[in-house]
Amino acid sequence: MILDWKEVAGKIYEDIRNKVSTLGKKPWLGVILVWNSSASLSYIRQKEKWAKYAWINFYLTKLEENISQDELEEEIIKFNQNPEISWFIVQLPLPKHIDEQKIINLINPDKDVDWFTKENIGALFLWDKTGLIPCTPKWIKRLLDEYNISLVWKNVVIIWRSNIVWKPLSLLFINEWATVTVCNSKTRNISDFTLKADIVVSAVWKPNLVTKDMINPGSVIIDVGFNKIDSKIMWDCDFEWLEWQNYITPVPGGVWPMTVAMLIENTYLAFLKN
Amino acid sequence: MILDWKEVAGKIYEDIRNKVSTLGKKPWLGVILVWNSSASLSYIRQKEKWAKYAWINFYLTKLEENISQDELEEEIIKFNQNPEISWFIVQLPLPKHIDEQKIINLINPDKDVDWFTKENIGALFLWDKTGLIPCTPKWIKRLLDEYNISLVWKNVVIIWRSNIVWKPLSLLFINEWATVTVCNSKTRNISDFTLKADIVVSAVWKPNLVTKDMINPGSVIIDVGFNKIDSKIMWDCDFEWLEWQNYITPVPGGVWPMTVAMLIENTYLAFLKN
Numbered sequence: 001m002i003l004d005w006k007e008v009a010g011k012i013y014e015d016i017r018n019k020v021s022t023l024g025k026k027p028w029l030g031v032i033l034v035w036n037s038s039a040s041l042s043y044i045r046q047k048e049k050w051a052k053y054a055w056i057n058f059y060l061t062k063l064e065e066n067i068s069q070d071e072l073e074e075e076i077i078k079f080n081q082n083p084e085i086s087w088f089i090v091q092l093p094l095p096k097h098i099d100e101q102k103i104i105n106l107i108n109p110d111k112d113v114d115w116f117t118k119e120n121i122g123a124l125f126l127w128d129k130t131g132l133i134p135c136t137p138k139w140i141k142r143l144l145d146e147y148n149i150s151l152v153w154k155n156v157v158i159i160w161r162s163n164i165v166w167k168p169l170s171l172l173f174i175n176e177w178a179t180v181t182v183c184n185s186k187t188r189n190i191s192d193f194t195l196k197a198d199i200v201v202s203a204v205w206k207p208n209l210v211t212k213d214m215i216n217p218g219s220v221i222i223d224v225g226f227n228k229i230d231s232k233i234m235w236d237c238d239f240e241w242l243e244w245q246n247y248i249t250p251v252p253g254g255v256w257p258m259t260v261a262m263l264i265e266n267t268y269l270a271f272l273k274n
Numbered sequence: 275m276i277l278d279w280k281e282v283a284g285k286i287y288e289d290i291r292n293k294v295s296t297l298g299k300k301p302w303l304g305v306i307l308v309w310n311s312s313a314s315l316s317y318i319r320q321k322e323k324w325a326k327y328a329w330i331n332f333y334l335t336k337l338e339e340n341i342s343q344d345e346l347e348e349e350i351i352k353f354n355q356n357p358e359i360s361w362f363i364v365q366l367p368l369p370k371h372i373d374e375q376k377i378i379n380l381i382n383p384d385k386d387v388d389w390f391t392k393e394n395i396g397a398l399f400l401w402d403k404t405g406l407i408p409c410t411p412k413w414i415k416r417l418l419d420e421y422n423i424s425l426v427w428k429n430v431v432i433i434w435r436s437n438i439v440w441k442p443l444s445l446l447f448i449n450e451w452a453t454v455t456v457c458n459s460k461t462r463n464i465s466d467f468t469l470k471a472d473i474v475v476s477a478v479w480k481p482n483l484v485t486k487d488m489i490n491p492g493s494v495i496i497d498v499g500f501n502k503i504d505s506k507i508m509w510d511c512d513f514e515w516l517e518w519q520n521y522i523t524p525v526p527g528g529v530w531p532m533t534v535a536m537l538i539e540n541t542y543l544a545f546l547k548n
Contacts, residue, residue, distance in 0.1 A: 101400065122396025125441060126375065153460055161448050167399060170444065174435050174456055179467070181455040182448055186427055193453070196466070 001247050003220075005139075008146045009261040013050055016268050020055040027271035028057045029113065029263075030079055030088030034072065036065040036095050044091055046260045054264050059085060065095050072098060073106055080108040087113040087270045089263070113263065113270050124168060127175065130273075132266050137168035139258035140201065140222055141176075147247065149199075149220060151176035157197040158182045159190070159210070159236070165203035165224055190214070207234035220247040275521050277494075279413075282420045283535040287324055290542050294329040301545035302331045303387065303537075304353055304362030308346065310339040310369050318365055320534045328538050333359055339369050346372060347380055354382040361387040361544045363537070387537065387544050398442060401449065404547075406540050411442040413532035414475065414496055415450075421521065423473075423494060425450035431471040432456045433464070433484070433510070439477035439498055464488070481508035494521040 020027065029051050033044050044060065051058040063075065072094075079088050088111055094100045109119040115132045123131040133141075144151065156178045158166045166182045173180050181193050194200050194214045202210050203224040215221060225236030237248070294301065303325050307318050318334065325332040337349065346368075353362050362385055368374045383393040389406045397405040407415075418425065430452045432440045440456045447454050455467050468474050468488045476484050477498040489495060499510030511522070 101402075118396030118400050118402070119393050120396070121399050122392030122394070125395050125399050126392050127437075128375075128392070153462055163401075166448070167445070170456070171441070174440070174458065177458055177460045179455065179457050179461040181453065182444070183453050184448065184451055186451045187453040188427055192470070 003143050003147055003222075003247055003249050005143065005249070005258045005261075008143060009258055012142075012261040012265055013053055016054040016056075016264055020268060023271075026055055026057050027267055028059060028085050028087065029267045030059045030061070030082075030085035030111075031091060032061050032063065032072075032075060032079065032088065033091045034063045034065060034067060034094055034098070036093075040091050040093075043256075043260075046257065047263060050260055050264050051267070054268070056264065056267055059088075067095075067098075069098055069102075072103060076103060076106045080106075080111060085111070086274055087111050087267055089114045113266050115266070121168075124171060127171070132269060133172070134164070134168050135259040135262035135266065136164050136224070137172050138262045138266075140169060140224075141172050142262070143222075143249070143258065144199075144220070149247070151178040151199075154178045154198040155196055156180045156199045156201065157193045158201045158203065159194070160184055160202075160204045162203040162205075162224075165201065169201065202236040204236045206236060208236070208238040210237040212238065215246065217246060221249065223249050277417050277421055277496075277521055277523050279417065279523065279532045279535075282417060283532055286416075286535040286539055287327055290328040290330075290538055294542060297545075300329055300331050301541055302333060302359050302361065303541045304333045304335070304356075304359035304385075306335050306337065306346075306349060306353065306362065306364045308337045308339060308341060308365070308368055308372070310367075314365050314367075317530075317534075320531065321537060324534055324538050325541070328542070330538065330541055333362075341369075341372075343372055343376075346377060350377060350380045354380075354385060359385070360548055361385050361541055363388045387540050389540070395442075398445060401445070406543060407446070408438070408442050409533040409536035409540065410438050410498070411446050412536045412540075414443060414498075415446050416536070417496070417523070417532065418473075418494070423521070425452040425473075428452045428472040429470055430454045430473045430475065431467045432475045432477065433468070434458055434476075434478045436477040436479075436498075439475065443475065476510040478510045480510060482510070482512040484511040486512065489520065491520060495523065497523050 031044060033040060035041060048058045079085055090103060094103060104116050105118055107117050109117045112120050115134045120131060151173055156173050158169060161182060161184045170180050170182065183190050183193055191214045195216055197219055199220040200215060201222045205225050205227055207227045207229055221237055223235045223237045227234045305318060307314060309315060322332045353359055364377060368377060378390050379392055381391050383391045386394050389408045394405060425447055430447050432443060435456060435458045444454050457464050457467055465488045469490055471493055473494040474489060475496045479499050479501055481501045481503055495511055497509045497511045501508045
């Protein structure tokens with residue numbers, strides 16, 4: 001069975017659109033794009049499309065790829081100070097010559113709708129219920145909720161220690177009473193873990209790493225990997241062999257678009273906090 | 275074999291004492307104690323004793339147990355503003371009528387030597403190497419280092435989701451290439467996990483939860499539990515049965531005193547940052 005993000009995302013956009021239409025004022029979403037790849041640009045176009053659909057004002061600043069660290073920092077400060085832009089994001093990844101973490105930590109935490117700054121990730125760590133949840137762990141949890149897949153008692157295996165996945169996802173899943181194992185590229189006999197898992201989350205970014213013999217029939221597979229090899233798009237899991245008694249995230253299309261839905265929802269939730 | 279914290283802690287105090295004696299100025303450690311239990315008081319006495327041993331100035335403010343939230347907040351603000359006190363801690367736990375997390379988040383992150391505020395825990399989460407590490411995960415890692423127990427490839431099982439243990443300890447251990455599983459009280463067949471573990475960390479606070487049949491000979495057992503039942507002190511692990519081919523943390527005496535050594539070390543490291 002395919003966990004269908006299109007249906008879930010569609011419901012989320014509809015819901016936010018309805019809620020925003022009843023507000024006296026439209027929320028704003030600011031975006032700083034250092035234009036360095038067509039992938040980032042097409043991602044931003046999705047964000048713009050769905051923000052507008054949900055009646056959210058979208059304010060985009062496109063910067064040149066060769067911008068200096070100092071110039072980019074000035075841009076962040078301008079967004080921090082602009083009273084019109086209540087919340088904004090910096091589209092990642094940034095060009096290699098930029099210190100990405102320094103840029104993120106410069107964002108005013110009260111305007112950080114990606115929930116990436118250290119103050120906000122610290123609030124998540126301390127399980128502060130008044131805060132937001134970053135988009136990637138948020139959609140994984142939401143998708144499971146939509147299909148009534150409970151986490152209580154479940155054995156969850158997260159493959160490899162990608163910062164944006166394992167850290168916040170462990171927090172969310174352990175809070176819901178899952179038993180969570182985080183594997184890394186040095187883990188021996190990874191199948192010992194995956195074969196006992198009820199849910200496998202793969203965030204490796206290495207094509208076809210997860211193979212048929214590693215997965216039990218009936219388990220849920222969340223594939224966060226997205227790999228471009230010789231311009232062919234491949235996932236971490238070798239979906240061709242997959243038997244349909246497993247729940248899996250959709251191929252083709254991947255799962256990234258659900259992050260857009262979560263950003264739109266976070267923008268709305270953030271607006272309510274102001 | 276017993277992992278002997280007394281020997282390790284002794285070396286740490288000696289090392290810090292030597293280093294501080296070469297500084298032109300003595301570091302200060304402030305402590306706010308809301309005096310509500312003899313356990314807290316004896317803990318504070320240990321902190322005072324070893325701070326002074328390491329030539330660290332110790333500044334204690336003892337407050338009445340029935341202090342109000344507002345009054346305690348004012349006290350925190352006074353410590354934040356006092357230029358003499360560069361770093362301080364609030365001894366936990368606080369009385370039940372106090373909002374503990376609110377108090378912690380009021381501490382100026384630049385004076386938070388326990389590394390408990392959301393800004394500081396967020397920095398740890400983002401693996402900011404310039405920061406400190408909270409005392410409990412720090413001593414566990416240090417003790418393993420002292421006995422040359424590497425974490426690479428190791429299967430680590432953390433029993434139960436105690437916030438002060440699993441969250442920072444997972445960060446530290448996964449960063450060192452361990453495969454980490456966090457179990458909770460709803461985990462089924464917990465022995466399936468512990469029997470395959472190279473290292474078991476128990477932070478349950480429930481006496482004798484970890485029994486002989488759950489542990490492999492040769493594995494390392496770190497018992498963070500400390501239970502007082504009818505005035506008898508008991509640990510999570512039933513140490514009486516333990517065969518000595520396992521590495522275990524010491525009984526009696528527990529492992530808490532290592533947190534004092536880590537606090538003294540953090541105070542010194544924090545002083546160097548100023």
